[in-house]
Amino acid sequence: xxYFFNDLQKEVKQMARTxxxxxxxxxxxxxxxxxxxxxxxxxxxxxxxxxxxxxxxxYGGLGGGCLDLCLVVEELSRACSGVAVSxxxxxxxxxxxxxxxxxxxxxKYLPDIASGQKLTAFALTEETAGSDAGGVKTTxxxxxxxxxxxxxxxxxxxxxxxxxxxxxALTDKNKGIRGASAILVEKGVPGxxxxxxxxxxxxxxxxxxxxxFEDCFVPAENLIGxxxxxxxxxxxxxxxxxxxIGAQALGLAQGAMEAAVEYAKQRIQFGHPIISLxxxxxxxxxxxxEIEAARALIxxxxxxxxxxxxxxxMESAMAKIFASDVAMKVTTDAVQVFxxxxxxxxxxxxxxxxxxxxxxxxxxTNQVLRNVVAxxxxxxxx
Ligand SMILES: Cc1cc2nc3c(=O)[nH]c(=O)nc-3n(C[C@H](O)[C@H](O)[C@H](O)COP(=O)(O)OP(=O)(O)OC[C@H]3O[C@@H](n4cnc5c(N)ncnc54)[C@H](O)[C@@H]3O)c2cc1C
Numbered sequence: 001x002x003y004f005f006n007d008l009q010k011e012v013k014q015m016a017r018t019x020x021x022x023x024x025x026x027x028x029x030x031x032x033x034x035x036x037x038x039x040x041x042x043x044x045x046x047x048x049x050x051x052x053x054x055x056x057x058x059y060g061g062l063g064g065g066c067l068d069l070c071l072v073v074e075e076l077s078r079a080c081s082g083v084a085v086s087x088x089x090x091x092x093x094x095x096x097x098x099x100x101x102x103x104x105x106x107x108k109y110l111p112d113i114a115s116g117q118k119l120t121a122f123a124l125t126e127e128t129a130g131s132d133a134g135g136v137k138t139t140x141x142x143x144x145x146x147x148x149x150x151x152x153x154x155x156x157x158x159x160x161x162x163x164x165x166x167x168x169a170l171t172d173k174n175k176g177i178r179g180a181s182a183i184l185v186e187k188g189v190p191g192x193x194x195x196x197x198x199x200x201x202x203x204x205x206x207x208x209x210x211x212x213f214e215d216c217f218v219p220a221e222n223l224i225g226x227x228x229x230x231x232x233x234x235x236x237x238x239x240x241x242x243x244x245i246g247a248q249a250l251g252l253a254q255g256a257m258e259a260a261v262e263y264a265k266q267r268i269q270f271g272h273p274i275i276s277l278x279x280x281x282x283x284x285x286x287x288x289x290e291i292e293a294a295r296a297l298i299x300x301x302x303x304x305x306x307x308x309x310x311x312x313x314m315e316s317a318m319a320k321i322f323a324s325d326v327a328m329k330v331t332t333d334a335v336q337v338f339x340x341x342x343x344x345x346x347x348x349x350x351x352x353x354x355x356x357x358x359x360x361x362x363x364x365t366n367q368v369l370r371n372v373v374a375x376x377x378x379x380x381x382x
Contacts, residue, residue: 016075028080031205046116059110065306070247077251081355082205093120100225121162123153134177140169149213159209180230191216202354242316249327249359256334294323314376317369324359
């Protein structure tokens with residue numbers, strides 16, 4: 001399908017494909033097995049400018065948008081979803097700064113983020129605040145010149161590896177989530193430490209850790225946007241970032257389908273390649289149909305974001321739900337096409353199946369996002 005990409009989009013897609021083929025494919029099994037953060041690959045993504053693909057040129061970025069970012073995530077995820085999410089989360093940790101930060105904050109942080117000198121993360125989830133994000137308990141108590149942070153955040157992607165963290169904490173705990181604010185915290189400040197690295201089913205190249213705040217002082221200038229606006233800012237952030245999770249799922253599904261087609265062409269049973277069997281052909285055909293449908297939905301949503309459409313909640317949720325369900329189905333079927341060897345770690349499809357599961361869970365589970373779609377439908381006048 002021709003998507004009429006502009007020159008930058010064609011270029012960044014190709015650059016990401018080259019890094020994926022040359023630097024990620026050869027090491028992805030090791031990164032998964034050793035649960036190793038891909039520091040060198042992040043450096044390459046920084047050196048080529050891809051970490052700043054969606055950032056304006058005046059801050060050192062490439063001047064692209066949501067679609068450009070999705071194209072990079074898709075290509076990286078086609079090779080390894082753990083690397084792709086470690087890359088993608090940098091935008092999650094940065095979007096809020098881009099949308100609500102002051103000019104001074106942008107000039108201070110964005111050039112280092114664009115070049116990959118500094119990695120970022122975003123922290124909302126807590127023990128008591130998962131799908132119910134309103135359950136945040138971490139406090140940022142106002143004090144002279146800033147805030148004192150206390151509490152903890154769990155399951156934070158790039159936790160411990162990132163240099164800059166956008167966190168959501170209560171600056172007025174009496175107001176509950178209406179008293180939440182977004183605050184930047186830099187790694188290394190006193191009172192900010194990390195819990196153990198989580199041992200995960202998939203995306204094992206990515207680092208997931210707890211963030212712990214114990215009387216941690218952050219200066220007032222680290223507040224992003226207005227005090228009390230943290231929750232709506234976070235909800236808007238997810239509208240912008242969910243197409244990226246969709247792209248992660250899409251790349252995974254594409255990689256699994258390609259591996260399944262190649263395997264089916266060369267595996268001989270009953271005297272013929274298994275791709276000559278209709279049962280296998282139909283599985284592969286369904287993969288291709290669903291992948292192309294997911295791609296169309298993600299690219300259309302990303303294009304709407306780039307065109308400045310402000311209310312994109314429903315489309316963003318639909319793109320993430322659809323693509324992640326497709327990724328889970330396609331990767332499971334890819335293992336089926338491989339038969340017994342598909343279950344072994346010698347081939348990439350078992351890892352892809354493990355990696356796919358998380359795309360149905362994070363940035364809003366697919367159940368919770370179906371609630372979002374249904375709520376938008378209820379408001380609509382047809
Ligand atoms: C590997 C990994 C990386 C992550 N990275 C980050 C990160 O970088 N930053 C961050 O802030 N968070 C991160 N998260 C957290 C992630 O977004 C949450 O795990 C997710 O939102 C689900 O919350 P929960 O785990 O508390 O599940 P729960 O909310 O406890 O949900 C449990 C089950 O109940 C269902 N459920 C709950 N409420 C409803 C409802 N109202 N309607 C229907 N079903 C419902 C859910 O769909 C799910 O099936 C990460 C999580 C993981 C596992």
